[in-house]
Amino acid sequence: xxxxxxxxxxxxxxxxxxxxxxxxxxxxxxxxxxxxxxxxxxxxxxxxxxxxxxxxxxxxxxxxxxxxxxxxxxxxxxxxxxxxxxxxxxxxxxxxxxxxxxxxxxxxxxxxxxxxxxxxxxxxxxxxxxxxxxxxxxxxxxxxxxxxxxxxxxxxxxxxxxxxxxxxxxxxxxxxxxxxxxxxxxxxxxxxxxxxxxxxxxxxxxxxxxxxxxxxxxxxxxxxxxxxxxxxxxxxxxxxxxxxxxxxxxxxxxxxxxxxxxxxxxxxxxxxxxxxxxxxxxxxxxxxxxxxxxxxxxxxxxxxxxxxxxxxxxxxxxxxxxxxxxxxxxxxxxxxxxxxxxxxxxxxxxxxxxxxxxxxxxxxxxxxxxxxxxxxxxxxxxxxxxxxxxxxxxxxxxxxxxxxxxxxxxxxxxxxxxxxxxxxxxxxxxxxxxxxxxxxxxxxxxxxxxxxxxxxxxxxxxxxxxxxxxxxxxxxxxxxxxxxxxxxxxxxxxxxxxxxxxxxxxxxxxxxxxxxxxxxxxxxxxxxxxxxxxxxxxxxxxxxxxxxxxxxxxxxxxxxxxxxxxxxxxxxxxxxxxxxxxxxxxxxxxxxxxxxxxxxxxxxxxxxxxxxxxxxxxxxxxxxxxxxxxxxxxxxxx
Amino acid sequence: xxxxxxxxxxxxxxxxxxxxxxxxxxxxxxxxxxxxxxxxxxxxxxxxxxxxxxxxxxxxxxxxxxxxxxxxxxxxxxxxxxxxxxxxxxxxxxxxxxxxxxxxxxxxxxxxxxxxxxxxxxxxxxxxxxxxxxxxxxxxxxxxxxxxxxxxxxxxxxxxxxxxxxxxxxxxxxxxxxxxxxxxxxxxxxxxxxxxxxxxxxxxxxxxxxxxxxxxxxxxxxxxxxxxxxxxxxxxxxxxxxxxxxxxxxxxxxxxxxxxxxxx
Numbered sequence: 091x092x093x094x095x096x097x098x099x100x101x102x103x104x105x106x107x108x109x110x111x112x113x114x115x116x117x118x119x120x121x122x123x124x125x126x127x128x129x130x131x132x133x134x135x136x137x138x139x140x141x142x143x144x145x146x147x148x149x150x151x152x153x154x155x156x157x158x159x160x161x162x163x164x165x166x167x168x169x170x171x172x173x174x175x176x177x178x179x180x181x182x183x184x185x186x187x188x189x190x191x192x193x194x195x196x197x198x199x200x201x202x203x204x205x206x207x208x209x210x211x212x213x214x215x216x217x218x219x220x221x222x223x224x225x226x227x228x229x230x231x232x233x234x235x236x237x238x239x240x241x242x243x244x245x246x247x248x249x250x251x252x253x254x255x256x257x258x259x260x261x262x263x264x265x266x267x268x269x270x271x272x273x274x275x276x277x278x279x280x281x282x283x284x285x286x287x288x289x290x291x292x293x294x295x296x297x298x299x300x301x302x303x304x305x306x307x308x309x310x311x312x313x314x315x316x317x318x319x320x321x322x323x324x325x326x327x328x329x330x331x332x333x334x335x336x337x338x339x340x341x342x343x344x345x346x347x348x349x350x351x352x353x354x355x356x357x358x359x360x361x362x363x364x365x366x367x368x369x370x371x372x373x374x375x376x377x378x379x380x381x382x383x384x385x386x387x388x389x390x391x392x393x394x395x396x397x398x399x400x401x402x403x404x405x406x407x408x409x410x411x412x413x414x415x416x417x418x419x420x421x422x423x424x425x426x427x428x429x430x431x432x433x434x435x436x437x438x439x440x441x442x443x444x445x446x447x448x449x450x451x452x453x454x455x456x457x458x459x460x461x462x463x464x465x466x467x468x469x470x471x472x473x474x475x476x477x478x479x480x481x482x483x484x485x486x487x488x489x490x491x492x493x494x495x496x497x498x499x500x501x502x503x504x505x506x507x508x509x510x511x512x513x514x515x516x517x518x519x520x521x522x523x524x525x526x527x528x529x530x531x532x533x534x535x536x537x538x539x540x541x542x543x544x545x546x547x548x549x550x551x552x553x554x555x556x557x558x559x560x561x562x563x564x565x566x567x568x569x570x571x572x573x574x575x576x577x578x579x580x581x582x583x584x585x586x587x588x589x590x591x592x593x594x595x596x597x598x599x600x601x602x603x604x605x606x607x608x609x610x611x612x613x614x615x616x617x618x619x620x621x622x623x624x625x626x627x628x629x630x631x632x633x634x635x636x637x638x639x640x641x642x643x644x645x646x647x648x649x650x651x652x653x654x655x656x657x658x659x660x661x662x663x664x665x666x667x668x669x670x671x672x673x674x675x676x677x678x679x680x681x682x683x684x685x686x687x688x689x690x691x692x693x694x695x696x697x698x699x700x701x702x703x704x705x706x707x708x709x710x711x712x713x714x715x716x717x718x719x720x721x722x723x724x725x726x727x728x
Numbered sequence: 729x730x731x732x733x734x735x736x737x738x739x740x741x742x743x744x745x746x747x748x749x750x751x752x753x754x755x756x757x758x759x760x761x762x763x764x765x766x767x768x769x770x771x772x773x774x775x776x777x778x779x780x781x782x783x784x785x786x787x788x789x790x791x792x793x794x795x796x797x798x799x800x801x802x803x804x805x806x807x808x809x810x811x812x813x814x815x816x817x818x819x820x821x822x823x824x825x826x827x828x829x830x831x832x833x834x835x836x837x838x839x840x841x842x843x844x845x846x847x848x849x850x851x852x853x854x855x856x857x858x859x860x861x862x863x864x865x866x867x868x869x870x871x872x873x874x875x876x877x878x879x880x881x882x883x884x885x886x887x888x889x890x891x892x893x894x895x896x897x898x899x900x901x902x903x904x905x906x907x908x909x910x911x912x913x914x915x916x917x918x919x920x921x922x923x924x925x926x927x928x929x930x931x932x933x934x935x936x937x938x939x940x941x942x943x944x945x946x947x948x949x950x951x952x953x954x955x956x957x958x959x960x961x962x963x964x965x966x967x968x969x970x971x972x973x974x975x976x977x978x979x980x981x982x983x984x985x986x987x988x989x990x991x992x
Contacts, residue, residue: 330744335777344741373776385729387740424884504893505883
């Protein structure tokens with residue numbers, strides 16, 4: 091990073107670290123931004139040797155009185171000539187702080203620049219001309235600070251020399267701007283009368299503002315709180331990729347906040363899978379030891395094989411980000427075509443991307459014409475608040491809790507079209523479908539029934555692990571097929587390997603697992619197949635959901651084999667592992683299986699053979715109209 | 729994290745984004761100090777293995793020391809090295825001044841290599857502090873179908889979110905060390921002990937600050953014979969890095985014209 095003026099060193103002479111605070115100076119054009127910056131640099135001793143003399147000479151040559159704003163103009167020229175490239179940040183020091191002044195110039199592209207620059211500001215100085223008072227631009231900038239979540243705002247009333255240092259004038263302006271800002275939820279940290287040109291109130295309280303008892307601008311800056319260091323926040327490691335170049339399976343990404351080290355127990359969101367960090371890998375030295383903090387690009391290996399994908403977030407178990415399909419964001423819009431309700435977008439939250447739909451536009455504002463609020467569309471360079479529904483669940487944090495994970499960008503046709511801050515997250519809420527028109531099958535259900543000799547159905551086997559669900563399901567599948575039917579087995583574990591691989595074993599994930607099984611099964615049933623589902627599905631509520639989805643096609647079979655016998659069988663060794671404490675969230679041990687109260691059929695596999703059980707199932711299916719007795723009748727319909 | 733750690737972490741992030749979001753990428757290896765640092769960073773990003781080819785678009789006019797360096801470290805670093813030739817000078821835009829025309833051979837060679845392999849992303853070691861048109865670059869910089877760069881219509885890029893969907897047949901330039909300075913490159917080369925071509929160190933009162941082709945690169949006056957001395961020299965000098973590059977000085981816009989046409 092190139093410095094224009096004295097590069098700030100992070101350490102004081104005695105070796106302690108000075109807090110660093112980023113600020114942005116905003117205000118109406120000609121209210122004295124550059125003059126204040128020039129004066130601040132001078133008063134804090136931040137100008138390079140000779141700079142002041144050079145400026146005096148420039149003023150003399152032009153036959154003009156000396157102006158502090160020439161300082162920034164001179165820097166501007168340097169920038170234009172490409173000598174100093176990265177001048178978005180000017181540094182100076184107060185007694186206890188290193189201040190990084192973020193330069194947000196350029197009127198035409200103001201919003202884009204201000205957002206990119208000032209989105210990282212910890213605080214702001216809002217400048218108002220004492221003579222002109224609060225202007226549109228003043229209010230607009232106040233709004234933008236609110237938009238960006240900048241809460242610490244020092245207000246300076248400049249050019250007090252032009253109003254004879256009138257305390258009344260100062261009070262009137264102070265009251266007006268305070269009211270405006272507090273309406274936006276921003277409380278000024280200080281209200282200071284100054285004359286930037288003469289220096290009153292900047293570093294010293296002069297006699298001319300003898301009636302004012304508050305802090306100077308420098309003191310106000312000195313008391314700004316730096317943003318909480320990212321390392322002090324909860325761990326967030328968005329996964330960029332999984333690498334397997336050798337026998338290691340490395341989860342790679344940048345630590346956006348918090349820190350981690352080998353041995354930490356972690357949760358992978360949104361799936362909620364739990365693992366432990368085995369190693370932190372690096373090159374040329376492998377396995378770095380010690381804690382790795384925010385900002386580092388790292389690679390970790392885990393103590394177990396989990397399905398993890400790009401965009402997942404690694405967090406510590408005690409503070410995980412929220413999983414959601416719905417969120418509200420405050421955004422700025424840069425695309426030519428206005429953003430409207432119902433628009434389809436691509437939303438990126440770190441490396442995670444999801445298709446999304448704008449469910450509602452709560453507020454749309456042209457920051458230039460704040461009065462004209464509307465809620466149909468957000469135009470180019472305008473700002474607003476929107477509700478978005480996402481087609482994939484994502485893990486995120488509100489911006490106020492984590493500025494790194496709480497922001498997003500919006501892509502349209504492969505190009506970034508806007509961005510913003512996550513205001514709130516509706517945890518667990520389902521996406522609302524917008525304008526979805528299901529496509530109907532080309533076939534009528536009776537055409538299928540005639541061929542298969544049965545109606546479509548969802549045959550749902552529920553019961554304890556090892557109660558015999560899969561065995562019965564497979565025998566039923568074979569029988570139906572032999573008779574010319576179209577059975578399809580949907581085994582819970584099999585679907586977890588693919589369709590449901592993003593789900594873990596939390597209560598919410600188990601519910602979602604069942605919901606998806608039910609949706610897939612119902613789709614098959616509507617198309618004339620018999621979907622045979624074998625899933626423990628321990629929660630009564632979840633099975634009720636499945637029944638609701640499949641409606642009249644649903645047939646529930648409770649495989650009610652006694653628990654002792656299930657455990658004795660234990661074909662997959664799950665009971666053994668669970669008893670040894672090595673299998674968390676295992677249904678069967680403990681009392682978390684909620685038996686059905688009104689199943690279509692109850693079968694105890696300890697008291698009858700598989701063939702007998704299969705006969706009973708067939709009879710039930712015939713009795714409830716799924717299987718046909720008489721083939722001939724329907725064949726006539728073809 | 730110190731300054732170099734921050735630069736390194738940011739570059740690694742960019743490398744991983746490029747590898748994750750594009751289908752077929754290659755790293756342009758010019759054998760100079762910047763691209764050597766870049767290969768080093770790529771190996772850091774991917775734990776020792778650079779999982780895409782290193783492409784050397786060869787004008788045939790590099791210094792012998794550079795070819796020796798390429799042949800040795802291509803093997804030593806286990807690179808998938810692709811050396812691609814450039815067309816002869818008379819195949820290149822005759823309206824360009826001589827040195828720029830000579831450099832434009834590289835643009836053409838690059839286009840040929842792009843066509844041959846169908847890369848959708850090229851990783852290039854340019855830095856903002858080198859030159860004014862490079863300062864305006866994006867990290868993920870889209871190129872048109874002809875490899876051209878539209879300075880006036882660059883997509884917004886902020887918060888480390890990059891645009892990574894080039895139109896069919898076009899490609900992206902990815903710049904993982906855009907945020908580094910010349911001094912950063914040397915400080916990092918020293919810290920990481922990255923090998924360099926000896927032409928960068930002073931011999932008989934001269935050294936190369938920037939290595940291009942033999943016919944268009946000149947050494948600058950310098951007594952810096954170690955990296956430490958180079959770092960001290962950089963703190964004091966007012967001479968631009970590319971002052972030894974003839975093509976930058978022929979006409980005011982020669983370099984911009986080259987870059988718009990697809991030059992690095």
